[in-house]
Amino acid sequence: MRPSALDPLFAPATSLDGIGDKIAGLIARLVPTDLTNRPLRVGDLPFILPHSVIDRSRRVAIAEASNGGIVTLTLTVGAHFPPPRGKRNLPYRVMAFDESGEIALTFFHARQVWLEKVLSEGARVLVSGKIEWFNGRASMVHPDHIVAEAEAYQLPVIEPVYPLTAGLSAKVLRKAIAQAMTRLPQLPEWQDAAVQQRLGLPSFDQALKTLHDPGRIEDLSPEGAPWRRLAYDELLAGQLSLALVRQRTRRLTGRPLAGHGRHVAALLKALPYRLTPSQETAVAEIHADMAEGDRMLRLLQGDVGSGKTVVALMAMARAVEAGGQAALMAPTEILARQHHATISRLCEQVGLKVALLTGRDKGRERKALLERLNSGEVDIIIGTHALFQEGVDFADLALAVIDEQHRFGVHQRLAITSKGNAPDILVMTATPIPRTLVLSAFGDMDVSRLTEKPAGRQPIKTVTMPLERLGELVGRLREAVAEGQKVYWICPLVEESENVDVTSAEDRHEALSQVFGTQVALIHGRMSGSEKDSAMASFKSGQARILVGTTVVEVGVDVPDATIIVIEHAERFGLAQLHQLRGRVGRGDKASSCVLLYKGPLGEVAARRLAVMRETEDGFVIAEEDLKLRGEGDLLGTRQSGSPGFQVARLEFHADLLATARDDARLALTRDPELRSDRGEALRLLLYLYGRDDAVRLLRAG
Structure with a gap:
């Protein structure tokens, strides 16, 4: 059960004043998390952070104001010039002046009664907005703020500017966020006191309040303490959920997979080339992992054409030598068929039985294949996600290899785990991922890297x-x-x-x-x-x-x-x-x-x-450049669970927090594996707050 303290934040956003389905739909477009499976919630709004600020502290005389600048003017209101009757499409103008000159305040579709009230002739007012000059005359169309001089304190000096979408006004969004902020409950501190002090982080609610009501321009910098606090919270939630997956997948005790070595030796002999030094290292690391009693959870990173498939084949051969079966899951049918063509050619030469299963297999053929898989007649099966659907049963799945890991999130990792007797997992990606992102998306895995191209490849x-x-x-x-x-x-x-x-x-x-x-x-x-x-x-x-x-x-x-x-x-x-x-x-x-x-x-x-x-041509250099040029955005090609589509954290600013978050998460779980202590209960709140409900379910599943 979700802690009741969070109920106000999990209420639908339509429970806020002035937010109907239409406005909620528009605001949902601005939320950086994936909302395809749920409606917009009150708790989503405080995480829509401003992207810049307007500094309204600049008070100038009309004559000193530059074209297109945002200024705050102290004016005396002069005459009103409403549009002629029946000409509603013409603007309503109010002339105003200071000691340096005159300005036309211009309004379209304005209500005369309201304008006569807020801009009564002879009144002294503060007006803030964008000034434009035409033929030596100053004009301000729809000022952002108009307040009486005596109420100058009501004018926001530093005003946050939020992202917008067509049909949504800044005023409506600001009002919605301000309402959502009043619903923030008092939450216990989930940060470790020593870490919080070392990083100089404010409390969670203080950070949010400062970002939505900044006193200085610096308050809104992603490198400032308020933003870093929320980024660290998010990174910690991510690392905690990965550490829980790791704890759960490791807890299902693995078994040592040590083979007789004949299949591996025969495959090496059948290859038309020698393995590169980094392929040899990766094979050795993987075989050492498989020989351990703990389950293997390893990421194999290699640039396009660096020979990951051959390394995976050596791992699958070892699983078969140890008496089990191996499965290779590819993200597309084209890729599955291609892997099958490459692998089956080599395996035929050494007596390993390989089969292909995709969503296209139907009827009798599919049934016969599933029977062969279930009886143990098939050693290695290659396919798409169809491999891990209901009705596909293995005799003894010892190793699951997943190609293009970024397309498979936490759910899929767990679905695979349920298929065999706690199979070892090897995941491969050809997307060269910068070290910081490896940590954020795959903090639960050990990593092997292939760094050379295979022999004979031309630049x-x-x-x-x-x-x-x-x-x-x-x-x-x-x-x-x-x-x-x-x-x-x-x-x-x-x-x-x-x-x-x-x-x-x-x-x-x-x-x-x-x-x-x-x-x-x-x-x-x-x-x-x-x-x-x-x-x-x-x-x-x-x-x-x-x-x-x-x-x-x-x-x-x-x-x-x-x-x-x-x-x-x-x-x-x-x-x-x-x-x-x-x-x-x-x-x-x-x-x-x-x-x-x-x-x-x-x-x-x-x-x-x-x-x-x-x-x-170095993929890792390219990945680091990509990170610099556009932030982590959509670097891994998708924004699913298992890839870093962050709400608040931006790795170009916050990468230094990742390692701390990973160590913090692992230490917290070592001390309190069930998250039952005071800090543990607070960390559960953090997981819910950042949409990591899956991880909390893992705790409940034991």
């Missing part, structure tokens, strides 16, 4: 080219295709859009088909599985030489003889995504190139992104 030459030179590029591709080369051409959209001025995959496919005829294939996410398979097969076989597609080819599509990739409107893609896409080429032994086609003029960030792509 990829990356060039940038403006769209104006498209004709020249197509001419060069003609020569490349005539020589037998294969080309990926990536577009940001599937079909033409009225809102975005970019060429879609369908349009580009049509345009290139006029030049290259049937040598151009098309692939995108809206096609059926069989249509995608057919497009891929035609590209792999060489019947098609150019594959036009969207980012559906980003993850794991493997055509070793593709040597050129063109990314159209490269300025619209993030760095991590550009890097993933570029990794589709350079997989064979021929020199490869990546052409980044852009539409100028480029903004500062887009120009830097393209420059980084030209300068380096």
Whole structure:
């Protein structure tokens, strides 16, 4: 049960005055958490933090005010000029003056009675807003604040500015947040006193109050104490929930998986190349983990093409040697089929039985496969999330390997855990993740890193080219295709859009088909599985030489003889995504190139992104640059549980707090595994407050 102290914050936002369903829907767009499965709550509003401030302390005379600046003027009200009868579309003007000159205060659709009351002729008032000059005359349209001079104390000197969305006014949002703030209950302190003192953090409610009612501009800085307090709370909640998952997954006692070594040796012999030093290290770390009595929970990080699948295969072979089964789960069907093609070829040579299970398998075939899996006849099964649905039963699942970890959150980790006798878990990602993010999303895991490219891989030459030179590029591709080369051409959209001025995959496919005829294939996410398979097969076989597609080819599509990739409107893609896409080429032994086609003029960030792509192929360098350029935002491609879509924390400012939060969370659970002490009960409140209810359920599940 959720602690009753939090009830006021979990009430629907529509219980606040002036907030109906429509306004709640608009405010929900501003909330940084995922609200797809629940309505907006009162407790969401205080976490909508201001992005800047208006300083209304600047008091000047009319003549000194600069065009477009926000100023506060002390005025004497002069004459009123309402619009003529029947001309409601014309503005209502009130002339006012000070010793330096005159200004027109302009109002559209104004109520005359109200204006005559707040701006009565001859009154002395303070007016604050944006001033504009036309032909030497000053004007202020709809001043933000009007107060009598005697009530100057009512004017906010430092006023927070909130993010807005179409249809929602700043006034309505401010009023809603102010109401929500009055509902904040008195909550016990969940921070460790020594940590709080060392970091110089205020209390939770003091931090929120300062951010929504700042006394100084510095109060709103993400690097200031109030914001750091809330960021640390959020990071601690995240690390605590990861530590609880780790505690729960480890508590289901693992078993030592030590094999006879013959399968692993035979696979190594069957490989057409030697493992790289970092692959050898990763295999050794994984095998050592598997031999322990505790369960393995390890993240294998490796850049595109660094050979993660082979490392995973060595781990799966070890699980089979120890008498168990292994499963490999991929995020898409294309990738699952590709893993199956690669792995089954090698496994056939050493007598390991491999099967493929996807959502497409139906009827008798599916039933027969599930029976073979349940009887233990299948050693290694490869598939999509269909592997962990009801009705899929293993004889003895000893190891689960998950590819592209950022697409699988905490729930999925637990679903897998329930499938076997506490299987070891190895997760792989080709998204190069900066160290700080590894800590935030995977604080419950040990990490292995693959740092080299496999032997024989060629560097990829990356060039940038403006769209104006498209004709020249197509001419060069003609020569490349005539020589037998294969080309990926990536577009940001599937079909033409009225809102975005970019060429879609369908349009580009049509345009290139006029030049290259049937040598151009098309692939995108809206096609059926069989249509995608057919497009891929035609590209792999060489019947098609150019594959036009969207980012559906980003993850794991493997055509070793593709040597050129063109990314159209490269300025619209993030760095991590550009890097993933570029990794589709350079997989064979021929020199490869990546052409980044852009539409100028480029903004500062887009120009830097393209420059980084030209300068380096190192995914980890690229990831660190990406973090600098756009914050942690959506770095991992999705904002699900298990990836850092933070409400308050911004890793470009708060990364230094992560390690402290992880140590703090682990220590708290070592001292109080069930969170029953006074601090433990307070930490439960923190978990609910930051939407980590799953972690509290783990405590209850024991």
